[in-house]
Amino acid sequence: MQLQSLKKNVVRTVAANKRAAEQSCLSLLEACDARCKFVQLQAHILKLGLRNNPLVLTKFAAISSELNAVDYASSFVFSPDADSRLYDAFLFNTVIRAYAQTGDLKEKALVLYNAMLRCGVLPNKFTYPFALKACAGLGSLSLGQTVHGSAVKFGFDDDVHVQNTMIHMYCCCGSGVKYARKMFDEMPKRDSVSWSAMIGGYVRLGLSTDAVDLFRRMQIAGVHPDEITMVSVLSACTDLGALELGKWVESYIEREGIQKNVELCNALIDMFAKCGDVDKALKLFRNMSGKTIVSWTSVIVGLAMHGRGSEAVSLFEEMIRNGTVPDNVAFIGLLSACSHSGLVDKGKGYFSLMTKEYQIVPKMEHYGCMADMLCRAGLVNEAVAFVQKMPVEPNPVILRTLVSACRAHGKLRLGETISKSLISNEPTHESNYVLLSNIYAKMSRWENKTKIRKMMGKKGMKKTPGSTMIELDNEIYEFVAGDKSHKQYKEIYDMVDEMGREMKRAGYVPSTSEVLLDIDEEDKEDALNRHSEKLAIAFALLNTPPGTPIRIVKNLRVCSDCHSATKFISKIYNREIVVRDRNRFHHFMDGLCSCKDFW
């Protein structure tokens, strides 16, 4: 073997020439891969007397990161019997980088950074991107600020690489985004990476409108975006559900000749699928070369969201035939496809394929998909038994799935029990109370329902307000329940009232039991009519020509009253209405929904 002969070569030359030994040892380290025994290498270094050779140690540390042996290498390199006078910045940088890249050892990168300063080794311009990346991974604003201060002290804060990493780091530290923006605004010279870091940061924080605004400013500033910038911009479109904007971005990419690499194609596929045009996503997917597991998963998830489960399943089968090995994310997509389309037996089969054939240890999300699948299919008892048999404690998300199913399928006592335990475990989570209240409503135990409402008021819970977005003439409009901020609000409310009258004539019954407020029935109807979905639909009916499809995006799950109302509206006003909610798409047409009331 090549490795064997290299080793012999090292041993031969070591006696003759120390310099040649170093070179040979470096080549040996270079040739080392996962098959090579890391420990043997270490013994070799000792045997050759290169224990304190910084170059060899650096190479040793660099290789360790690919073998997930950073901790081991670090303890060898920086052991007490090593000669610390030989440590240099390159060596520290290498180990700091290795730690910064490692999943759960990022804090050690900063420990080493501090050790470096204590040893009197001066950091250089490469040190800061590594150390800041560790802070970003930890999401620790205070650590980031300390390292930032240190970079200023040593005079590396005017380097554009360092500044860009700082923007990235501050964006990864939640409340740090304002510091990121401040740095960004004060930079004397911003390159495309600076813009991408800031735009990408906004997207990750869910501030997608800010991301789009910044992209517009980037164009005004005359900085040419590259494929990485465009991935973030597309991600913002996906988040906003802004199909028109997304289409514009696609044509912009073509026009500007931006290279459509695999990642950019994946982002385009994801955008089209999640903005409602899954057929376009499929077309792009078919035409792209170099498909990765991400490409397959994106399109499988896209089909699942549109209720096209069996297509998702055949695509998964095709992927396996193509030799792409599914990972745990692909299985989450596949299982959710089965769940959304009622393919219970298929789902069970794939769950066991995943664990047995692919040796993937199921995570909470996989269990969640299975519980969800059984619940949707009305197999509540089986779902409960499944959850009890799980080797891990179910998380609140799974328990809430069970409670909803209990309510839908009349297992009210059980639902009440689970729901009460949820409230005691998670007393500040609003939806736990809503679930219990809905169960009481179904049991007609109104006094209990009132009690729940009072409890909620006392706890002062912050409620995620439902909001609905709609795109019209290159603008994105957002509505919240009872919104009166819009210029047209009077017309919108008149339209909502008219819609209500027409729907009632057609047989719509408002589901006032969904309303948690303790108000009389008429006011409850009023509250339902002011839901953000209905405001957005009224706005669209007013401002778009008859017959054009209406696309709206809801931030939460669509409520059952709005779901049934939208069916009536699609028929009465002869409109196709496409609703994207938190989980999936609903295509309403002629009084029916594509989800077949199965969501």
Place this chain on the structure above:
DNA sequence: ATAGGGTTAG
């Protein structure tokens, strides 16, 4: 000799 920003689920 070592550097910065990105994609799939929940």
